[in-house]
Amino acid sequence: MKRTDLKGTLTLVLHALKGEWPRYAIWFFGMFALMVIATYANGQFSGEEMRELVILSVGEPGMRMLVSPIRPEGIEDISRFVFFRFSFVISILVAIMSVQIVNRLTRLEEDAKRAEMVATSGAGRYAQLFSALIVGVLVNLAIAFALTLGLVVNGVEVSGSIVAGLSYGALGIVFAGVAALTAQLSGNASASSGLSAIVFLAVFVVNALSNVTGNVHEDALGFESSFLAWFSPMGWVQEVYPFDDRNLWIFFLFAGLFVLLSFIAFFLVDKRDVGRGILPDKRGRGRAPGWMKKPLGLAYRLHRGAFFGWLVPIAFVGAAFGAATGDLGETFEDHEFFGEAFTEAAREMPFILIAVATMMVAFYARLALLRMRKEETDGPLDNVLSTPLSRTKWMASHVLLAVLGSFTLVMTMAFFQGLVVAETSSDLGEQLLGGVIQYGALFMLAGLVVMLFGLIPKQASAVSLAVLLYAILAGSFFGPILDLPEFMKNLSPYTHAKFLPENASALRVLTMYGLGIALGAVGFIAFRKRNMVF
Amino acid sequence: MNAIEIRNLTKYYGEFQALKGIDLDIKQGEVLGLIGPNGAGKTTTVRILLGLLKKSGGSVKVFGKDAWEDSVEIHERLAYVPDDVRLWPKLTGGEVIDFLASLRGGINEEKRAYYIERFEFDPNKQCRSYSKGNRQKLGLIAAFAADTDLIVFDEPTGGLDPLMSKVFQECVAELKEEGKTILMSSHILADVEKLCDRVAIISHGEIVETGTLDAMRHMKRNLITVRTKKPLSDLSDVEGVHNVEENGEALSFQADNEKIDDIIRHLSAHGIQSLEIAPPTLEDLFMRHYEEGYHKSEAVRDEKN
Numbered sequence: 001m002k003r004t005d006l007k008g009t010l011t012l013v014l015h016a017l018k019g020e021w022p023r024y025a026i027w028f029f030g031m032f033a034l035m036v037i038a039t040y041a042n043g044q045f046s047g048e049e050m051r052e053l054v055i056l057s058v059g060e061p062g063m064r065m066l067v068s069p070i071r072p073e074g075i076e077d078i079s080r081f082v083f084f085r086f087s088f089v090i091s092i093l094v095a096i097m098s099v100q101i102v103n104r105l106t107r108l109e110e111d112a113k114r115a116e117m118v119a120t121s122g123a124g125r126y127a128q129l130f131s132a133l134i135v136g137v138l139v140n141l142a143i144a145f146a147l148t149l150g151l152v153v154n155g156v157e158v159s160g161s162i163v164a165g166l167s168y169g170a171l172g173i174v175f176a177g178v179a180a181l182t183a184q185l186s187g188n189a190s191a192s193s194g195l196s197a198i199v200f201l202a203v204f205v206v207n208a209l210s211n212v213t214g215n216v217h218e219d220a221l222g223f224e225s226s227f228l229a230w231f232s233p234m235g236w237v238q239e240v241y242p243f244d245d246r247n248l249w250i251f252f253l254f255a256g257l258f259v260l261l262s263f264i265a266f267f268l269v270d271k272r273d274v275g276r277g278i279l280p281d282k283r284g285r286g287r288a289p290g291w292m293k294k295p296l297g298l299a300y301r302l303h304r305g306a307f308f309g310w311l312v313p314i315a316f317v318g319a320a321f322g323a324a325t326g327d328l329g330e331t332f333e334d335h336e337f338f339g340e341a342f343t344e345a346a347r348e349m350p351f352i353l354i355a356v357a358t359m360m361v362a363f364y365a366r367l368a369l370l371r372m373r374k375e376e377t378d379g380p381l382d383n384v385l386s387t388p389l390s391r392t393k394w395m396a397s398h399v400l401l402a403v404l405g406s407f408t409l410v411m412t413m414a415f416f417q418g419l420v421v422a423e424t425s426s427d428l429g430e431q432l433l434g435g436v437i438q439y440g441a442l443f444m445l446a447g448l449v450v451m452l453f454g455l456i457p458k459q460a461s462a463v464s465l466a467v468l469l470y471a472i473l474a475g476s477f478f479g480p481i482l483d484l485p486e487f488m489k490n491l492s493p494y495t496h497a498k499f500l501p502e503n504a505s506a507l508r509v510l511t512m513y514g515l516g517i518a519l520g521a522v523g524f525i526a527f528r529k530r531n532m533v534f
Numbered sequence: 535m536n537a538i539e540i541r542n543l544t545k546y547y548g549e550f551q552a553l554k555g556i557d558l559d560i561k562q563g564e565v566l567g568l569i570g571p572n573g574a575g576k577t578t579t580v581r582i583l584l585g586l587l588k589k590s591g592g593s594v595k596v597f598g599k600d601a602w603e604d605s606v607e608i609h610e611r612l613a614y615v616p617d618d619v620r621l622w623p624k625l626t627g628g629e630v631i632d633f634l635a636s637l638r639g640g641i642n643e644e645k646r647a648y649y650i651e652r653f654e655f656d657p658n659k660q661c662r663s664y665s666k667g668n669r670q671k672l673g674l675i676a677a678f679a680a681d682t683d684l685i686v687f688d689e690p691t692g693g694l695d696p697l698m699s700k701v702f703q704e705c706v707a708e709l710k711e712e713g714k715t716i717l718m719s720s721h722i723l724a725d726v727e728k729l730c731d732r733v734a735i736i737s738h739g740e741i742v743e744t745g746t747l748d749a750m751r752h753m754k755r756n757l758i759t760v761r762t763k764k765p766l767s768d769l770s771d772v773e774g775v776h777n778v779e780e781n782g783e784a785l786s787f788q789a790d791n792e793k794i795d796d797i798i799r800h801l802s803a804h805g806i807q808s809l810e811i812a813p814p815t816l817e818d819l820f821m822r823h824y825e826e827g828y829h830k831s832e833a834v835r836d837e838k839n
Contacts, residue, residue: 187623187624187662188623188662283658283659284625284626284628284629284658284659284660285626285628285629285658286626286627286628286657286658287628287629287632287657288628288629288630288631288632288633288636292629292632292633293632293633293636293637294636295637298633301625302622305624378620379616379618379619379620379621380620380621380622382581382584382586382614382616383614383616383619383621383634383673383676384634384637385584385585385586385605386584386585386586386609386612386613386614386686387609387634387637387638388606388607388609388610388637388638388639389606389609389637390606529588530588531586531587531588532581532586532587
């Protein structure tokens with residue numbers, strides 16, 4: 001390494017902060033708000049209610065995937081209780097944020113050819129990546145501060161709050177490292193974030209399994225993860241126990257992993273050309289097969305990479321969720337302590353997981369629909385629409401594939417979970433019905449994204465992300481935990497898709513499908529009437 | 535019969551008026567060059583013509599049909615090559631050619647093979663690994679292989695090397711022979727000079743001049759360089775003489791075409807030793823408009839700030 005290799009890093013860091021600060025500000029205040037509201041809302045529970053909620057979740061192995069370990073003596077304390085319920089969602093958010101930050105500052109810069117200009121204007125060869133990592137670390141430290149602040153204003157003890165905030169910041173920093181690495185391996189920005197998503201899913205699943213296979217304390221008053229937690233950075237966060245053991249040495253694990261990932265990424269920078277990945281460009285076929293010459297065929301070609309990238313993991317998630325909840329019957333047979341209510345809750349469990357999976361797949365649907373916007377900004381659309389292909393047909397081919405693709409993903413998850421669960425408790429057909437009900441909420445959101453693309457193309461990406469995050473956080477799963485007011489929960493379509501098929505109102509579900517079609521139709525009409533804009 | 539008829543076309547981007555009443559006709563079988571500085575409105579005009587942008591006022595007809603309402607029918611007879619051909623990074627060049635040509639109503643296999651060979655194009659590579667020039671070739675081949683009546687080029691030779699530019703010129707000449715109508719927006723004056731029957735100069739959202747190159751030249755000044763026995767001290771006072779410059783022993787100046795007879799008489803009265811008359815180059819023709827365009831658009835930018 002030469003001394004000039006990092007030249008220009010500071011300039012690039014400042015440039016990134018200047019250009020991207022609104023995004024960072026949104027994350028900062030968003031995370032602060034989440035922490036404040038979650039802590040405040042959960043602080044309203046009485047100690048007895050907290051114990052009940054812990055028993056309800058911990059008693060079900062499936063539910064343990066979505067909570068964090070807690071000890072009997074800490075249950076009635078809000079600082080421990082809030083992380084018991086929110087560790088999972090905070091971890092997901094910081095991971096998504098970090099991957100996005102680093103990906104935008106590295107791969108996206110290259111795709112836009114700006115990296116070449118930067119590299120040839122005197123910046124060192126590592127400056128781009130190094131500056132992205134610095135920004136990633138800085139923003140994560142800010143997020144750690146936001147989380148700490150969110151706790152402290154609720155009266156939580158300061159030093160524990162700092163350690164808790166930092167543990168999520170550290171997880172985010174690790175994912176900045178993950179994104180730095182995938183940026184080197186992949187050929188473009190979307191492939192890179194896809195690869196990061198797969199890494200995250202693996203981290204999540206390992207952690208979920210460590211909770212499922214963990215040791216449940218007596219009377220289901222809390223649990224400890226199994227040794228599997230040490231194989232997942234998300235597990236490390238759980239092992240910090242900021243208000244009990246305060247295992248500060250775990251921060252060395254985070255730091256070590258981050259340094260290792262970054263080191264490999266820097267190593268790979270030397271091994272590849274700017275604008276390319278490590279994996280070489282293949283020599284392809286010189287002719288298009290018959291199916292690809294049709295608009296629908298081309299759309300399939302453009303969607304299939306992301307689709308299959310999701311299909312395999314989601315099938316795996318379904319099977320894993322199923323395996324975890326499959327133990328359910330046995331657990332409850334063993335413990336006579338659990339009454340009728342728990343049998344009911346146990347029956348609901350697989351359907352809750354379908355709802356959670358549908359919320360994840362909503363991100364796929366959004367990106368698949370925004371593929372249209374990408375076609376528009378990247379240039380191909382001008383070419384395509386100057387052929388005798390009508391705008392409506394072109395749009396229909398993409399919307400159809402995004403809808404079919406996301407529907408298939410939800411049903412695949414429900415199917416694989418059902419395969420495992422159906423033997424023990426629930427009927428497979430009912431699982432699939434649960435998928436169709438949950439998909440109603442996603443379908444309506446998809447219609448909304450189509451409408452945004454038609455009406456406000458330039459803002460469609462940001463607005464759809466905000467709407468999606470709102471719908472998820474105010475929906476059936478997080479809405480009640482956050483204790484949001486009824487009208488806020490009712491604004492989210494997920495609220496109207498009840499978990500259990502027998503509780504769901506057919507009218508509401510059909511209305512959501514109908515609204516999805518109506519919103520989508522507005523998008524189609526608006527798109528026919530508008531300018532093509534970059 | 536006009537292939538393209540544009541009448542009083544206006545386009546606003548918010549407050550900014552990009553086109554201020556464009557009038558332009560292109561006859562069937564004609565090759566028209568649309569020329570102007572950056573930001574003059576070339577690409578906006580072309581994108582309205584293609585039905586990608588909505589006009590603010592006026593009318594745009596292609597083959598007698600409305601460019602916005604009937605775009606799909608119009609596109610059956612049209613092929614377009616944008617200034618920067620940006621396509622799907624993961625698809626190969628061959629796949630893209632097949633897809634676009636299929637949409638345009640089917641691939642002419644003979645032409646596809648012919649143009650791939652002419653442009654020495656490798657269709658097996660992924661689009662992201664093509665250089666700008668190669669992407670340009672890809673756009674050209676996809677357009678040529680579709681066999682349409684009208685071809686619209688936006689800066690077609692920007693990324694091509696001189697050899698490939700020549701191939702492009704030959705290809706366009708062949709298409710002209712076949713009776714195709716071609717609209718070409720370009721900066722490359724050599725292409726325009728060789729290929730275009732007629733030229734329209736657009737500046738700051740207005741067509742400032744149209745006509746054949748010959749006709750334009752006649753309206754312009756010739757560049758005269760002369761050496762005489764007696765000194766030509768009073769030359770500047772002669773009507774039709776502009777921009778006199780001393781050039782060693784010789785004088786050079788611009789002369790209005792309609793006064794050329796009087797001017798030459800004046801010169802020969804001083805005993806001509808050597809005389810050179812050069813017709814105006816395309817550069818001379820356009821530079822004036824370009825410069826005006828730049829000054830105006832800078833002024834507009836200043837106002838906006």
